[in-house]
Amino acid sequence: MLKTKNLCKKYDEDPIIHDLNMHLKRGEKVCLFAPSGTGKTTLIKIINGLITNYQGKVEVSSKNISTIFQSPDLFWYKTVKENILFPLQLKNIKFDSKIDKIYQAWIKTTELHNKEHLYPHELSGGMKQKVALARGFIFNPDFILLDEPFNSIDIRAKEKIINFILEHYPQKSFLFVTHNLEEIPKLADKIFLFKKDMLSGFKEIIIEESEDSSTIIKNIFEELY
Numbered sequence: 001m002l003k004t005k006n007l008c009k010k011y012d013e014d015p016i017i018h019d020l021n022m023h024l025k026r027g028e029k030v031c032l033f034a035p036s037g038t039g040k041t042t043l044i045k046i047i048n049g050l051i052t053n054y055q056g057k058v059e060v061s062s063k064n065i066s067t068i069f070q071s072p073d074l075f076w077y078k079t080v081k082e083n084i085l086f087p088l089q090l091k092n093i094k095f096d097s098k099i100d101k102i103y104q105a106w107i108k109t110t111e112l113h114n115k116e117h118l119y120p121h122e123l124s125g126g127m128k129q130k131v132a133l134a135r136g137f138i139f140n141p142d143f144i145l146l147d148e149p150f151n152s153i154d155i156r157a158k159e160k161i162i163n164f165i166l167e168h169y170p171q172k173s174f175l176f177v178t179h180n181l182e183e184i185p186k187l188a189d190k191i192f193l194f195k196k197d198m199l200s201g202f203k204e205i206i207i208e209e210s211e212d213s214s215t216i217i218k219n220i221f222e223e224l225y
Helices: 040-047 080-090 097-110 125-137 155-168 181-187 213-224
Strands: 002-011 014-024 029-033 055-060 065-068 143-147 173-177 190-193 203-206
Touching: 002 040, 014 040, 029 181, 040 055, 040 143, 040 173, 065 125, 080 097, 080 125, 097 125, 097 155, 125 155, 155 181, 173 181, 181 213, 190 213, 203 213
Parallel strands: 029 173, 029 190, 065 143, 143 173
Antiparallel strands: 002 014, 002 055, 190 203
């Protein structure tokens, strides 16, 4: 699904990504775990095409990509429903009974019923982020980039949404960024662990199905410290 080769990115003369070589297979769910300020969001923007000024190669095997950032970036002049369904307009996807079923499932999961007519300024931060998540998944993307999208969502709601994603999008490819260790065992089957102050070399950690959450988190701590 994704391959980078000798990927480098500088801001002014300061390198933030240096000689990065990584690949993600179709269907894999990979967590990118690295210190703050090391270029994780920059990498996401390179992969989805928002940043084009870089050195090296980035190959993505599907154009059906969705990106969900930690900032919801909703259209202020559109309602909750209009924001969620907006990607369908961009991709010329007809809102049929199948899409409506997916939409209703997301509304139920995110507990946004009775709020579909509201505008972003009438929503809490957590509600806005739920809208962004629904919008990111509504068109059934092949490859989903998640840049700390659960930060403003409470634990109970986050658990519900993650379980919904895993149940309804089991074959999709994920690359997600988080600083919350507890999210990793729930979403990932592999970890790219970076220790330096830029994205370069990394340790690849495979998560076995038999491993429990506490063991996975303990292993990450041991690698870090």
